[in-house]
Amino acid sequence: MIEMSEVSKIYPNGVSAINGITVKINKGEFVYVVGPSGAGKSTFIKMMYREEKPTTGSITVNGIQLSKLRNTKVPLFRRNLGVVFQDFKLLPTLTVFENVAFAMEVVEEHPKDIKKRVMEVLDLVGLKHKARMVPTELSGGEQQRVSIARSIVNSPQVVIADEPTGNLDPETSWEIMNILEEINNRGTTIVMATHNRDIVNNLKRRVIAIDNGRIVRDEQRGEYGYEY
Numbered sequence: 001m002i003e004m005s006e007v008s009k010i011y012p013n014g015v016s017a018i019n020g021i022t023v024k025i026n027k028g029e030f031v032y033v034v035g036p037s038g039a040g041k042s043t044f045i046k047m048m049y050r051e052e053k054p055t056t057g058s059i060t061v062n063g064i065q066l067s068k069l070r071n072t073k074v075p076l077f078r079r080n081l082g083v084v085f086q087d088f089k090l091l092p093t094l095t096v097f098e099n100v101a102f103a104m105e106v107v108e109e110h111p112k113d114i115k116k117r118v119m120e121v122l123d124l125v126g127l128k129h130k131a132r133m134v135p136t137e138l139s140g141g142e143q144q145r146v147s148i149a150r151s152i153v154n155s156p157q158v159v160i161a162d163e164p165t166g167n168l169d170p171e172t173s174w175e176i177m178n179i180l181e182e183i184n185n186r187g188t189t190i191v192m193a194t195h196n197r198d199i200v201n202n203l204k205r206r207v208i209a210i211d212n213g214r215i216v217r218d219e220q221r222g223e224y225g226y227e228y
């Protein structure tokens with residue numbers, strides 16, 4: 001599903017963010033990526049959806065070797081991936097419905113299919129009744145639920161989330177986790193970078209710990225394991 005072999009990333013400014021990572025994430029797994037700030041978590045996951053390219057090494061996602069992926073094919077590749085960010089990244093002038101529909105319109109789905117599917121995913125995240133609102137009318141947790149709906153609307157095989165609960169209070173964070181768990185239970189692979197010790201230690205899943213651009217720990221049903 002996701003495979004990295006001897007992957008390193010040196011940014012143009014000379015910062016060495018990832019130093020020789022080899023890892024395999026299988027279909028249906030739920031993986032937390034933990035580690036101190038600046039450890040390389042975001043770089044690690046950005047390379048999975050080709051936001052960044054590795055300097056050396058190879059990456060295969062959903063059977064596609066990313067080094068061989070032409071730029072023109074990137075949108076098609078991303079259709080099989082959902083991405084969720086800490087700061088939601090919703091389009092402020094669009095309604096909840098439009099924000100989610102947008103992800104389907106760019107892949108030229110039929111309007112009737114779009115309406116049906118968008119309402120389906122909004123129902124899954126509990127926001128069908130707020131479809132006509134705009135992001136500023138929603139709480140942070142609700143905005144994150146919209147962004148999760150957007151990430152799954154094209155039924156991707158993998159959802160990649162970079163600190164999705166980073167801006168949310170503990171109770172709201174748990175609501176978000178329940179939704180991600182439900183999505184994972186339906187078969188979608190989830191890779192989630194997080195600083196949330198409480199979630200990692202309670203909702204036991206595979207933990208990949210990164211420090212200084214290296215994997216320092218990789219455990220099934222792992223613990224958060226840091227003092228920060």
Ligand SMILES: Nc1ncnc2c1ncn2[C@@H]1O[C@H](COP(=O)(O)OP(=O)(O)O)[C@@H](O)[C@H]1O
Pocket residue numbers: 011012013015016017035036037038039040041042043044
């Ligand atoms: N676009 C970039 N250009 C240069 N250096 C970067 C860039 N993005 C991240 N870095 C550096 O790479 C290292 C890893 O960053 P990052 O992957 O964001 O870590 P984390 O998500 O674990 O906090 C840090 O030293 C950071 O400053």
Ligand SMILES: [Mg+2]
Pocket residue numbers: 041042043162193
């Ligand atoms: Mg980060």
